[in-house]
Amino acid sequence: MAIKVLSDSTSYISRETQNELGIDLIPLSVNFPDESFLETEVDYDYFYNKIERTGIIPTSSQPSLGEIMEKFRQIVARGDEVLAIFISSAMSGTFATALQARDKIMQEYPKARIEIMDSYTNCMALGMQVIAAAREIKDGANLNKALQAAQYVRDRVRFYFVPETLEYLKKGGRIGTASALLGTILNIRPILTVDMKTGMTHLLTKTRGRSAAINRMLEIMEEDRNKYGLKEILIHHINAPEKANMLRNLLMERYGMPVDICSIGPVIGLHTGLGTVGFVYYTEN
Secondary structure (H helix, E strand, C coil): CCEEEEEEHHHCCCHHHHHHHCEEEECCEEECCCCEEECCCCCHHHHHHHHHHHCCCCEEECCCHHHHHHHHHHHHCCCCEEEEEECCCCCCCHHHHHHHHHHHHHHHCCCCCEEEEECCCCHHHHHHHHHHHHHHHHCCCCHHHHHHHHHHHHCCEEEEEECCCCHHHHHCCCCCHHHHHHHHHHCEEEEEEEECCCCEEEEEEEEECHHHHHHHHHHHHHHHHHHHCEEEEEEEECCCHHHHHHHHHHHHHHHCCCEEEEECCHHHHHHHCCCCEEEEEEECC
């Protein structure tokens, strides 16, 4: 009997890591009026360029009940267990649909074991939880130990990011037109985060200019390092590799630890837009 770790495409776990640790991702979709894509298959440049070219912000959709059921069925039919960790239930119905899928599969396979965990977040704040569980399993841990490893990261992970423009937030209905206009005039940059109690994105603070926003995020990380210690750091960006590399070099020099870079894909990126940069980390304590 083996244990299969599942997540969804908003974790943005690299294919290399997926292959190394045996992680499977169930894709969400993005939908323009004239075409739709699975997030795992769309070219990021094409996607973001289409938004810039047309001015249309697409919608996103979760995996269907049938799709999740089929994934679970394939695994339990061969006698394996499932550990599935999904995007925050406050951001997407994926988690709730997975619970329904488990109930139906358990009727077919009453002895199966399917554990489903709400990450309370997205992007690599979710991905780090999934990877922690998969590493435990690769080292021989049982499902309970793997679940505990994911929960350990969930209790300690932080995700801060700053969009380059407020236009995507405005078009996506996340802020009002007046707020977006005011932000543009005054060069206001919001620092956004995911509240790990509610599982929702919210405004942490606002600064004047992008550099000030990045400096404030770095100050917050330093405060956490001094209080709790740093375990792992990752840089997120949307079509902003130069900014991401600058941040990585700064953090590697400051903390003497490896720092990966990960592009944010369409489902999350359609709310924040090109130029967004931020970082995910979790603490030791």
